[in-house]
Amino acid sequence: MAGSSHVVDSSWEQELNKMAKQLNKFLDKNGKEKDPEKSASIFHQMGLLYKEQSKQDDSITKKLSLIRSAALLNAAVTRQPGNEQFKQSLKHFCSDLLKTARAKILDADLLKIAQEVKKMAENMRKETNESLQQVKNIPYDVTIDEQKKLQEEKIANLKTIQAQITENYKNMMKFVSNECDKIMGNSPCRYSITGMGSLARCEITPYSDFEHIILLEEGVQEKDNYPQVLDYFRWFSIIFQTIIINLQETIIPSVAVLNFKHVTNSGEKEFFDAFTKRGISFDFIRPYACHFPLGRMEKTERKQFTNEFIKPVSEMLTYLDEDEDLKNGYNIPNVLITTCPVYGDEQIYQQFYDGIKVALQSDKRPSHKRLMKQLNEDFTNFDAFNSLNALDIDSKCNIKRLVYRTSTLFISALGRLNSIDDGSSFAIIDQLNNNNIIDDETAHLLSYAIAVSCQVRLKVYMEKESQDDYVGEEQLYDIFDNKVFANLIDTVGERSMMDYFAIAYKLQNVIRNEDDLSNLNFKIALKPADRFKMLHMFELNDRVISEWESYSQEQPPNTSSQDELWIRFYVARACSKMHKHKESLLMWEWLEERDIEDQWLRVEVMSDKALCLCNLDRFQEALQFIRRVKSEVLNLNLSDSDKYSLLSNLAFISARCQYALKEYQLAIDQSVEASKYIARVDQRDEPWKEMYRATYFYHIGRCLYELGDYDAAINEAKKSLQHHEQNNGPVNVKCHCYSLLGLCHLKRDNYQKAITYFQTELDLRLKFVPSEKQDSDEKIKFARSKIKICQENLKLEMEFLINLTI
Structure with a gap:
């Protein structure tokens, strides 16, 4: 455990490694x-071990x-809910x-209190679903x-739904806070439990984390009993967090139990709790998170510091200082x-709120600098166009990254740039409009974007009954049949x-x-042009x-307009993907003759x-054209x-043409050239x-x-498979590789190996192709026929050997 202030008992650590x-x-x-039921006993043993170790720990690591x-x-109980031993262990722990x-x-x-909170959460979720x-x-x-x-109706509906969830969520946290207050007894000073994150932005979901801090009354830090005051609220927070964990919606990695890297085999991923339905919990106990009262309690090799979010108002405000921010290095001020x-x-909260406003107004330069730095990071991580473009080969998409943050982060930045301190995206937009920074139409469009982003996130969470941000499939069968969209x-x-x-996209560009x-x-x-772009x-x-047919009839084309060129580009691409290649070629030739300003286009x-x-x-025309444009x-x-990306693409098209013309060595040369070019493309274009x-x-x-070079062909097919496996490539392409391997071994009369590869291909195709289409699928029929040929040849071989023996 990096950063602990004591020496970890080696036998305890050895036992954890063993588990x-x-x-x-x-x-x-x-x-x-x-099999989660089998994992349950290991989690139970680990839980008891951590409980026992807490008796030996110092004051910080004891709490962890x-x-x-x-x-x-709780993980053990959820996996074996009928196990009385597990339930008793949890009860004794509390x-x-x-x-x-x-x-x-x-x-x-504490278990009964958690059940009461669970009922409140279920009612909130039921109400949200109905709304x-x-x-x-x-x-x-x-x-x-x-x-x-x-659109206006949707905006109004989503505003109401988000307000309802926010109120319900606050009521749950008030209930838990009140219970902790009673359990711990009279508090040693006045305090305020203050929410952050999506709760403060009125964009919380019924499955969101509870990010919060504990503000203490000013002056308490000067009193002799201040260490005891801090200890009271630390234990308050531990009990609070235990009640929340008892909801059984906290995934194990969120509490950073231990690092499984040293026991993970090469090429395999570390343990991830896919069993627990992630819902109402605390923020992760990870160096980049820790947005809860106990804060960051463990140091790392690069960040040798800890922090805590149980502080008097003035001390909490020091986190807004630029030097303090740089030291902590994980965007505490933004939160x-x-x-x-x-x-x-509420008076203590108001003091903190007023202090933030004063700090921001008197510290414009560092605040602006910090915000611009954050914006540049956001443009890299949440670029709407690039993120959407990457979905072409992704089997799943993260809706929080792709939809929610591509708008809310940038509207939040606009609010801070204009000294608007209301956290709600809707409220920021209204104030920007009132201050004449945006016009009525822009305010409407931005509000609508926020409504849609909130609706997407809520619908995905509610359908999955979990804070699971992903939609799509585990793996793509065919890159041209992507279900993510x-x-x-x-x-x-x-x-x-x-x-x-x-x-x-427009907002980010502005x-x-x-x-x-x-x-x-x-x-x-x-x-x-914006509509065509998104359809594309x-x-x-x-x-x-169909849109093009209507659009081209409604108004005469403006051939000098760059927007018009883009629209025709999208239409040409659509025709190509719909296998209307003649129509597509006419459009490409039309575009080729135009004065295109955009070099990428x-x-x-x-x-x-x-x-x-x-x-x-x-094919010959294609080769001549490629030679001309290179x-x-x-x-x-x-x-x-x-x-390099374009030259690689042109080289591979040449390779396809040469293959079709049976010029196989030339096709190999072009494929090698394509591979050399693509290797020089920036790393940012991974996994493409x-x-x-x-x-x-x-x-x-x-x-x-x-x-006829089957050994070399086998080597290339295996290289292709390795790259597809490492990058979660489409199943259909892997099947092509298995088929090629099968064909090579068939040519070498190695029928048993050929069967193995053909059968692997067949099993994969049967897994992904709907049952009603399997009998007519040409690739499935091909694999079956090759397996049959191999089996017949094996039978003939066996009969020949038997006859030799006789």
Whole structure:
């Protein structure tokens, strides 16, 4: 345990390592439990060990050990709810905790209190579900007036729902606080339990963490009994957290029980608690989190400091100081700036709130500098366009990162830039509008984006009954049949999803492109090009084509407009993906003749035209075109990474053409060239790089197979498989590799190995292809036929050997 102020008992640590190794046997390669019932006994033993160790620990690590013990014992009970021994251990733990904390009411039933909170949570969730069901999806084909009316209804509904959840959540935390107050006895000073995060922003969900601090009355730090005061509230917080853990919605990694890296096999992931339904809990006990009263109690190798969020008002305000912020290094000011009162003395909270306003107004330069630094990080991590673009090869998407934060973070930044201290995104937008920083239409669009983001997050959590941010599949079967977009659209409907990303993308661009954000005044208006862009991003290709048919009839095309060029680009891409290659080629040729200002667009037109010619079996034309544009690519004003990406793509299209023309060695040369180019692309483009490289290896293997070099083909197929496995590549491509390996071994008369590879391919395809389509699927029929051929050859071999023996 890094950073503990005592020497850890080696036998205790050895016993924990032994248990970790035992647990590792029950985990799959993704770090998830194969059989949670078997894991339960290990968690039970660990929980008892941490409880026992807490008796030997110093005052800080004692509290950590008790928190971890509570989480582990609850984990055991949830996995074996009928196990009386586990339940008794948890009951004894709660009783012993009260004695250790020197509580006033030693017979308080922490498990019963948790059940009361559980009922409150269930009622809140039921009410939220019922309210969400009343929010209807907006149809795609409605008039502009109807659309705006429906959007206003959605904004009003989501404001009401979020306010209801916030009130219910606060009431739960007030109830727990009051119980802890009674259990611990009269508090030694006045205090305020103050909420942070999504609770303070009125954007909390029924499955969110409770981020909070404990503010103490000013002057208490000068009294002789201050150490005892702190100890009282530390134990108050431990009991509070134990009650919350007893809800059994705290995942084990959140309390940082121990690090499983030293017992994890190569290529496998550390333990992750996929069994527990994550819900109402405390913030993670991890160096980057710890937004709860006990704060960061453990040091790390790089960050040799601890902090605590049980402080008098003046001391808590020191976290806003720039030097203190740099020392702590994990955005404490950003969290403390937005708060709300939950329980206790509201005068103390008001002093803190006033202190934040004064600190921000008197410290404009460091605050602005800190905010700009954070904004730059947010543009990197939550870029709406790049995040959406990456979904092309992702099997799952994180809706909190992709949808919620792509708008709320930037609206929050606008609020702070304009000294708006109300944490709610809706309230910030209203004030920006009142201050004439944004106009009425922009205010409406931004409010609508927030409503959609809240609706998406709530719907996903409520459907999963957990704080699970992911929608999609564990793995993609085919990159061209990606279900992520469909799953994302299903949450709030096609229209709302399209509009959300168009608005978020516009908002980010406005903020990103402004030199002086302190005097920002802007408008957001959605144009036809924005609509086409989002339809393209979500791969709604049939919708792109139908929209184009209507759009091109309604108004004459402005061929000099750059927006018009982009619209035609999206249409050409849609036609290509719908296998309308002739229509697509006409559009590419039209675009090629235009004066395209955007260099990236010019590059894509070149690449897509070459691919289109290849798809039309016009291989020689494609090769001639690629030879012609290669020199043009080098003269374009592009980054080196973008040039290498394009040259790699053109080389691989050449390889496909050469393969079709049976020029296999030339195809290999082009694939090798493509691989060399892609290796020089920036790391930021991972995992695309590795996915492309895997495809190139497979293509080289196919060519070698055709040339009769089966050993070399096997080597390339295995390299491709390795890259796909490491990057969670599409199953269909892995199946191609297994098929190639099977064919190579079949050619070498190694029928048993060939059967193994063909059977692996078949099993994977049967797992992902719907049962009603399996008999007609050509790839499944091919694998079955090859297995049959191998089996017949094995039978003939056996008969031949028997005859030889006779």
